[in-house]
Amino acid sequence: MTDHVNQQPAPRRERREQEREALHQAVVERRGQRVAERQHAARMDMLRKLAFGGIVVAVLAVGTYLAFGDFLRRPSDAAASGIIDVQSSMAGFTPSEIDVTAGQTVTFKWWTQDAAPHLTGGVHTMVSPDLGLHEQLPAESTKMVTWTVPNKPGTYDVWCESCCGGKDAPQMHGKIVVKPASASVGAAVG
Numbered sequence: 306m307t308d309h310v311n312q313q314p315a316p317r318r319e320r321r322e323q324e325r326e327a328l329h330q331a332v333v334e335r336r337g338q339r340v341a342e343r344q345h346a347a348r349m350d351m352l353r354k355l356a357f358g359g360i361v362v363a364v365l366a367v368g369t370y371l372a373f374g375d376f377l378r379r380p381s382d383a384a385a386s387g388i389i390d391v392q393s394s395m396a397g398f399t400p401s402e403i404d405v406t407a408g409q410t411v412t413f414k415w416w417t418q419d420a421a422p423h424l425t426g427g428v429h430t431m432v433s434p435d436l437g438l439h440e441q442l443p444a445e446s447t448k449m450v451t452w453t454v455p456n457k458p459g460t461y462d463v464w465c466e467s468c469c470g471g472k473d474a475p476q477m478h479g480k481i482v483v484k485p486a487s488a489s490v491g492a493a494v495g
């Protein structure tokens with residue numbers, strides 16, 4: 306500094322230039338910051354839009370699945386398994402003959418209106434040892450019983466062992482007819 310005392314104009318000009326340079330630098334920096342902020346904001350905006358888009362797509366996908374997945378699955382279920390309505394009463398099984406297909410998985414919608422005091426143990430039963438069936442149905446209820454039909458075509462006895470004389474009473478018996486799998490393929494297609 307001291308050796309520049311006699312050269313006032315030059316340092317002042319220099320200083321002014323430095324100040325201008327610094328100012329310029331500051332302006333440039335601030336502009337850069339503003340650009341960066343704007344870019345950041347734009348990026349956040351895009352991310353927000355992407356996130357929103359993603360949520361919309363996810364909601365639509367779930368909605369479509371719920372609406373159509375079930376709908377699309379139903380025909381094959383109906384062909385492959387189906388729900389068979391079976392009532393148990395003091396008269397036995399209604400219907401008294403149930404046709405199924407070997408290897409098929411079926412669901413019995415099994416129901417009764419009978420009250421507990423009329424039933425041994427408060428239940429109707431569905432018994433067919435040859436077909437692997439031994440189910441219980443509580444009084445005045447509906448129960449879904451899913452059952453995979455053994456691969457052994459034939460006509461089988463099924464009975465209720467818990468009311469009206471059980472196995473000894475003819476009306477407590479029903480029939481389950483297991484058809485060969487190949488026969489049902491033609492039937493399901495046609």
Ligand SMILES: [Cu+2]
Nearest residue numbers: 429430465468
């Ligand atoms: Cu019964």
